[in-house]
Amino acid sequence: MGFFPALPIMTSRVTLRPFTRGDVDAVFDYRSREEVALYLFDAPLSRDECALAIQQRISQTSWTEEGDKIVLAAELTETGALIGEVSLIWRSSEARQGEIGWIFHPDYHGRGYATEAARALFDLGFKGADLHRIFARCDARNDSSWRLMERLGMRREAHFREHALFKGGWDEEMVYAVLRREWLNDA
Amino acid sequence: MSGLDLPLTTDRLVLRTFERSDVPLVSHYHLLPGVQRYLVRPTRYREDVSEAVEIMRSQVGLQRPGDTLTLAMQRRGDKALLGHVSLKWSDATAGQGELLFAIDPAEAGHGFLTEALTSMLNLAFDHFHIHRVFVRCDGRDHHSAKLMQKLGMRLEAHYREHALFQGEWDEELHFAILDREWQASAKVRPLPLRESVA
Numbered sequence: 331m332g333f334f335p336a337l338p339i340m341t342s343r344v345t346l347r348p349f350t351r352g353d354v355d356a357v358f359d360y361r362s363r364e365e366v367a368l369y370l371f372d373a374p375l376s377r378d379e380c381a382l383a384i385q386q387r388i389s390q391t392s393w394t395e396e397g398d399k400i401v402l403a404a405e406l407t408e409t410g411a412l413i414g415e416v417s418l419i420w421r422s423s424e425a426r427q428g429e430i431g432w433i434f435h436p437d438y439h440g441r442g443y444a445t446e447a448a449r450a451l452f453d454l455g456f457k458g459a460d461l462h463r464i465f466a467r468c469d470a471r472n473d474s475s476w477r478l479m480e481r482l483g484m485r486r487e488a489h490f491r492e493h494a495l496f497k498g499g500w501d502e503e504m505v506y507a508v509l510r511r512e513w514l515n516d517a
Numbered sequence: 518m519s520g521l522d523l524p525l526t527t528d529r530l531v532l533r534t535f536e537r538s539d540v541p542l543v544s545h546y547h548l549l550p551g552v553q554r555y556l557v558r559p560t561r562y563r564e565d566v567s568e569a570v571e572i573m574r575s576q577v578g579l580q581r582p583g584d585t586l587t588l589a590m591q592r593r594g595d596k597a598l599l600g601h602v603s604l605k606w607s608d609a610t611a612g613q614g615e616l617l618f619a620i621d622p623a624e625a626g627h628g629f630l631t632e633a634l635t636s637m638l639n640l641a642f643d644h645f646h647i648h649r650v651f652v653r654c655d656g657r658d659h660h661s662a663k664l665m666q667k668l669g670m671r672l673e674a675h676y677r678e679h680a681l682f683q684g685e686w687d688e689e690l691h692f693a694i695l696d697r698e699w700q701a702s703a704k705v706r707p708l709p710l711r712e713s714v715a
Contacts, residue, residue, distance in 0.1 A: 422680065424681060425678075425679065425680045425681050427679060427680075462678060462686075463677075463678055463679055465679070485677075487674055487675055487676050487677065487679075488673055488674030488675070488676070488691065489673055489674070490673050490674065490691075490693070491649075491671075491673065491693070491695065492611075492648065492649050492695055493611065493613060493649060493651070493673075493693070494608070494611045494613075495610060495611050500611075505674065505676075507676070507677070507679070509677065509678055
């Protein structure tokens with residue numbers, strides 16, 4: 331089995347497309363910031379690290395085995411500005427599970443672009459890849475992230491306290507999820 | 518992680534390591550459908566039970582992460598074997614432990630598991646200095662869920678259909694308690710309210 335989505339994906343204002351080598355500066359502009367890295371597993375990235383990450387992502391546009399990631403650049407269709415990135419990871423083939431994630435440039439927060447991009451990714455996962463459940467994880471302190479998950483109709487399934495170490499301290503992690511039938515009824 | 522003093526004793530129980538001669542006693546509850554339903558490694562036949570007992574017999578301490586300590590719950594008076602309780606050292610860097618258990622349904626509801634698990638939580642926190650202990654149970658297993666709340670554990674997760682379990686979509690609950698919460702509860706205090714999840 332494998333999944334090779336037709337790209338790009340267009341929503342009303344956003345285009346989700348594969349990364350290209352020319353995206354390094356635009357990605358560096360948000361991934362280098364402390365405020366963006368605060369709740370990510372990665373520290374702020376240097377320009378070289380961004381270039382390396384993008385090199386990887388160029389080919390992350392399909393799934394051929396469990397664990398594979400589809401990582402797409404989100405750009406404003408009207409201006410072509412790169413505003414962030416979204417990802418969908420194939421977590422389990424037997425139980426048809428996927429994990430969704432996103433990182434957006436702070437300059438573009440609060441305008442519904444992430445909601446729009448995430449919705450398109452849920453459609454891709456449920457309708458395109460026939461997933462049964464899609465989940466997302468975030469730091470419990472990352473209010474804007476879990477509020478977005480709630481707006482998307484995801485249920486809070488877990489709130490772990492100190493179940494692992496995160497950046498030298500105890501973590502607090504939330505897990506949100508939505509099932510295929512919940513998403514398709516909602517859409 | 519040495520200096521473990523076994524068996525552990527509670528008011529009505531002796532918690533001791535398993536012996537080869539326990540196989541018939543374990544078969545008595547291990548093969549029951551109600552017990553099978555929630556076991557991670559089901560035993561359908563008597564031969565499977567001797568294998569299970571062999572494994573439990575080897576689980577006598579926590580030397581390295583991944584190790585499990587399994588103890589038989591034996592009633593003090595009549596020496597009846599009521600079930601077993603396990604503590605798994607699941608993660609060393611973050612000091613995480615998992616409790617697992619099974620009881621003969623005929624003996625359930627008399628507080629034996631409460632006694633045994635209280636003793637195991639003391640062991641986990643006081644002896645092994647574990648930071649957080651968690652329990653996973655099936656969403657339909659109301660007895661376990663009630664027991665966890667009685668022990669003061671918080672409901673941390675309620676997964677729906679996140680995996681296949683024995684050929685069906687699962688529903689899995691996670692309960693957890695931190696070392697400072699267990700110490701603070703000092704065994705007799707109003708239980709913390711359960712967190713709202715799902």
